[in-house]
Amino acid sequence: MTFSHAAQKAASGAGPADVADRAPTASPASTSAAPMVGFEAVTKRYGGAGNQPGFTALDGIDFAVPRGAITGIIGRSGAGKSTLIRLVNGLEKASTGRVVVDGVEVGALSEGDLRGLRRQVGMIFQHFNLLSSRTAFDNVALPLEIAGMDRQAIRDKVGPLLDLVGLGDKANSYPAELSGGQKQRVGIARALATSPKLLLSDEATSALDPETTQSILELLKRINADLGLTVLLITHEMEVVKEIATDVAVIDKGKIVEQGRTFDVFTRPQHETTRLLLSSAIGAKLPEWIRSTLKSEAAAGDRVLVRLVFFGATAFQPLTARLVAEIGADVNILAGTIEEIAGEPYGSLVVSYPADADTVERANRFYAETGLSTEVIGYGA
Amino acid sequence: MAPDLLASLLFKSLMQTLQMVAIAGVIGSIIGLPIGVFLATSGKGELFPAPIANRIIGLIVNAARSTPFIILVVAIIPFTRLVTGTSIGTYAAIVPLTIATIPFFARLVEAAIREIDKGLIEAARAMGATPLQIVFKVLLAEAKPAIILALTMTMVSLIGYSAMVGAVGGGGLGDLGIRYGYQRFMPEVMLAVVVVLIVLVQLVQSAGDWLARSFDRRNRKN
Numbered sequence: 001m002t003f004s005h006a007a008q009k010a011a012s013g014a015g016p017a018d019v020a021d022r023a024p025t026a027s028p029a030s031t032s033a034a035p036m037v038g039f040e041a042v043t044k045r046y047g048g049a050g051n052q053p054g055f056t057a058l059d060g061i062d063f064a065v066p067r068g069a070i071t072g073i074i075g076r077s078g079a080g081k082s083t084l085i086r087l088v089n090g091l092e093k094a095s096t097g098r099v100v101v102d103g104v105e106v107g108a109l110s111e112g113d114l115r116g117l118r119r120q121v122g123m124i125f126q127h128f129n130l131l132s133s134r135t136a137f138d139n140v141a142l143p144l145e146i147a148g149m150d151r152q153a154i155r156d157k158v159g160p161l162l163d164l165v166g167l168g169d170k171a172n173s174y175p176a177e178l179s180g181g182q183k184q185r186v187g188i189a190r191a192l193a194t195s196p197k198l199l200l201s202d203e204a205t206s207a208l209d210p211e212t213t214q215s216i217l218e219l220l221k222r223i224n225a226d227l228g229l230t231v232l233l234i235t236h237e238m239e240v241v242k243e244i245a246t247d248v249a250v251i252d253k254g255k256i257v258e259q260g261r262t263f264d265v266f267t268r269p270q271h272e273t274t275r276l277l278l279s280s281a282i283g284a285k286l287p288e289w290i291r292s293t294l295k296s297e298a299a300a301g302d303r304v305l306v307r308l309v310f311f312g313a314t315a316f317q318p319l320t321a322r323l324v325a326e327i328g329a330d331v332n333i334l335a336g337t338i339e340e341i342a343g344e345p346y347g348s349l350v351v352s353y354p355a356d357a358d359t360v361e362r363a364n365r366f367y368a369e370t371g372l373s374t375e376v377i378g379y380g381a
Numbered sequence: 382m383a384p385d386l387l388a389s390l391l392f393k394s395l396m397q398t399l400q401m402v403a404i405a406g407v408i409g410s411i412i413g414l415p416i417g418v419f420l421a422t423s424g425k426g427e428l429f430p431a432p433i434a435n436r437i438i439g440l441i442v443n444a445a446r447s448t449p450f451i452i453l454v455v456a457i458i459p460f461t462r463l464v465t466g467t468s469i470g471t472y473a474a475i476v477p478l479t480i481a482t483i484p485f486f487a488r489l490v491e492a493a494i495r496e497i498d499k500g501l502i503e504a505a506r507a508m509g510a511t512p513l514q515i516v517f518k519v520l521l522a523e524a525k526p527a528i529i530l531a532l533t534m535t536m537v538s539l540i541g542y543s544a545m546v547g548a549v550g551g552g553g554l555g556d557l558g559i560r561y562g563y564q565r566f567m568p569e570v571m572l573a574v575v576v577v578l579i580v581l582v583q584l585v586q587s588a589g590d591w592l593a594r595s596f597d598r599r600n601r602k603n
Binding site for chain 2: 089091114115116117118119121123125127129131132133134142143145146147174175176190194200
């Protein structure tokens with residue numbers, strides 16, 4: 001295939017003369033430690049012809065998508081997520097910087113080589129983008145027809161793919177006869193048809209109800225585990241990232257403001273945008289009647305409201321009971337949740353106790369001893 | 382007029398109309414289809430970006446469409462003579478009918494293709510499809526029902542246009558109606574011509590609707 005030829009050329013870096021004496025380990029594209037996708041100082045500007053300033057959609061993106069993992073990019077609409085994911089398969093071109101997919105710089109590929117790359121990168125869409133004139137079977141067959149595969153080989157390939165996504169009995173159904181979740185399953189089977197090494201998901205569950213979203217996420221997780229396929233997904237839904245992504249980047253106004261392992265980012269958000277996105281998905285939300293009476297300074301006789309966060313080692317210990325015994329004052333539980341983030345347990349509890357110096361000091365000593373992560377939310381009666 | 386004479390005149394005229402409409406419709410559509418595809422895909426940032434050519438062809442199409450058909454018929458007589466060797470008769474009439482069909486059908490095809498969700502083009506590009514593969518496997522396949530309806534509309538318009546080519550001796554039903562029904566005061570001929578035309582248009586429209594529906598999978602439930 002033309003693309004792998006280009007990959008070799010890019011990897012060897014020079015003409016055919018030095019191929020013979022090249023060490024087996026010399027190809028950076030084949031080392032498993034190298035990321036599947038790398039963004040290096042990527043900027044994307046639209047317009048800007050003549051005197052118009054144009055619009056900067058992406059501004060200095062540095063980001064790596066690890067191999068074999070599910071990586072999420074989250075941001076509000078207009079943050080630049082769609083542009084970012086389209087740079088990976090060359091549907092959009094970076095204005096400056098490099099986008100490297102499996103060792104090959106996308107921006108440097110010719111149209112022909114770019115088509116070769118696209119056959120190794122599957123993509124699924126928010127609105128499925130299935131051809132209404134084709135059955136589920138023929139929709140999945142389309143990328144194979146495009147790649148020039150013969151009819152018999154296509155038949156052998158499409159059947160198992162429809163079985164994989166659980167639609168073996170819907171091969172002859174047209175998209176109009178399928179539900180949203182079934183359409184996205186066809187979309188996933190289609191994206192997998194050319195046996196890609198990378199799957200791009202563009203808000204794939206945003207048009208689906210919560211239950212269907214869950215089943216599609218399960219399917220993506222299974223594909224990632226069974227096929228070892230790298231998945232890069234963009235979404236505005238924290239729930240999606242929390243559910244399946246092991247790594248996450250938060251994007252806001254064209255910049256990546258925070259990135260890391262999902263659990264770390266979600267339990268210790270550093271940036272305001274992350275906190276805002278998280279507030280709906282993670283942790284106990286305070287009831288309105290408490291929030292409206294919160295003060296930032298304590299008055300005499302007030303109680304302090306503290307959020308206790310349990311994860312890792314602290315998630316399984318009976319710390320709340322010990323807190324009560326330790327501070328010797330009544331502790332009131334106001335709100336709390338226990339959930340799973342990227343497969344790890346995470347608990348959040350909002351408690352209140354008297355805000356006098358003595359009690360607060362005893363409590364703080366207890367937190368220091370146990371390593372409990374805490375945050376003072378405010379003061380109230 | 383004697384019924385058997387009327388019948389034979391009607392039959393002869395009907396055959397002339399069908400001949401003109403069929404030949405002009407087929408040739409005009411074959412030429413109009415790629416022009417329509419080009420108009421729909423050659424804008425800035427589209428599959429075959431050629432904005433200047435798009436503008437020029439668009440202008441020519443508009444000019445052809447705004448010229449009254451009867452004027453087009455006489456205006457291109459030199460061209461007609463070049464193609465068919467004569468400027469009168471049924472074959473000569475096919476030339477202006479074809480010329481009128483091309484821009485009409487091209488605009489309808491363009492509209493049909495522009496109706497297609499841009500997401501489908503993006504999905505095909507993401508699969509590594511070439512622009513030509515996108516045209517054949519996505520655009521024309523998805524627009525097929527709309528293009529069949531466009532073809533139907535073109536044929537119906539052609540039947541109407543064909544009534545005017547009596548001006549160059551093209552014959553046909555319209556010509557029969559004018560010469561006998563109007564100029565010779567034979568209302569029964571006029572009536573017969575109108576009835577035959579109504580039936581003809583109905584048949585073409587119904588066949589087109591049926592065909593388009595049978596290819597349309599967008600809202601079909603088992």
